[in-house]
Amino acid sequence: MNVTVRQLAEWVRGEVLGDPELAITNARTLSEAEPGDITFVESERNLHAWHNSRASAAVVPASVPVNGRPVIRVADPLMAFADIVRHLRARPEETPRDISPGAHVHPTAKLAPGVSVGPLAVIGEGSELGENCTVHAGAIIGRFCKIGRDAIIYPHVVLYDDCVLGDRVILHAGAVIGADGFGYRTANGKHHKVPQLGWVELEDDVEIGANSTVDRGTFAPTRIGAGTKIDNLVMVGHNCQIGKHNLYCSQSGVAGSCVTGDYVVLAGQAGIADHVTIGDRAMVGAQAGVPADLPGDLHYLGTPAMPVKEMARVFASLRRLPELREELRQLKKRLDAAEGAG
Structure with missing residues (x-):
């Protein structure tokens, strides 16, 4: 299915920044996307992957800056991208609902x-x-x-x-x-x-x-x-x-x-x-x-x-157990030496 960025934005009620007439043929994740694909950027943590991605466009939150490629800004990029995937990968309508003879x-x-x-x-x-x-x-x-x-x-x-x-x-x-x-x-x-x-x-x-x-x-x-x-x-x-x-x-x-x-x-x-x-x-x-x-x-x-x-303090203490054990061993050694000298 071939659609434009503008059509995709209408599906998900997003704002287009960049060329709205760019043709899109598929929707894939950042690591899988190729030219002609749209992808999504869930947060600023994904900016590096977005800049390195081969995707032609992306669905992004408002905080993601434009980098020359068209973007669709929405409140929830993950759910908007899921809607786009459903549209682009739409299957033929199911056969009429019925009761199987084998049931x-x-x-x-x-x-x-x-x-x-x-x-x-x-x-x-x-x-x-x-x-x-x-x-x-x-x-x-x-x-x-x-x-x-x-x-x-x-x-x-x-x-x-x-x-x-x-x-x-x-x-x-x-x-x-x-x-x-x-x-x-x-x-x-x-x-x-x-x-x-x-x-x-x-x-x-x-x-x-x-x-x-x-x-x-x-x-x-x-x-x-x-x-x-x-x-x-x-x-x-x-x-x-x-x-x-x-x-x-x-x-x-x-x-x-x-x-x-x-x-x-x-x-x-x-x-x-x-x-x-x-x-x-x-x-x-x-x-x-x-x-x-x-x-x-x-x-x-x-x-x-x-x-x-509370558990963080317990974990911190557990990590120190070998050190504390060695300190206790040295302390006991010094006590034993002091008792022997007395």
Whole structure:
């Protein structure tokens, strides 16, 4: 597709500086761009790469100076560039939405207009899907599930019975929602399973990454709040009550019966012990371990997790341990010598 810089600026509502009629054929990143391409500069940190780039034009923030090539100034270059990429790489319209002959839809299931079900997908007894839902090949939706409109269920997702999904929920390939929680009682030398009789509720605009899991509650729902985004390979245990707009990065884990506020962030491989409460806007750093409640509005690191400033002092002390050990050894040596001389 050939377009001009001016047309691209109209798509993203940006301001053009430089030649607005310059032709653009593709959109690529700074390191990959060639003549005829448009790229993006997210911040002043990328200025050196922009000056060395072969791109013909760029989407930039207001702080980036003009260097002779056309630029489109916008408030958010990354998101504007994503819109441009979507326009330039537009695919043909999808085939009409329908139910694949290879899918199995239970006669009692209710599918609203515009639902698409791929081959080998299964829709269980009594389940309800809202308008324009997409269920990809091989996905399994159990009995009596309720799914809102515009949800996307990617291949090989499994929804156990009774799951409730809001509007625009996205579940990526291999996600498992509603498996039994890890609950056992030990008696007479054996582990006896505690029945898991609850369900899972995912509120509007929740997105769950590939091969992540959310366990059903024991008696009541495990709940994920609206707008929360969960990365690949994340586990959320049974009975958890996750707030709105949380961000959980890959390989983080939340044990059972935890409660998080809104806008909580868990970085990669962070681990939360069971029955822990984390306050609004707390940020838990990579590989941190959280054994107890954390107040909100702070950034935590380490195991056990503690506020960044406090952990920075701990890290500084750890780096000095070899030096302190040598000082202690020399001090002991002098004491021993003094005692011997006495």
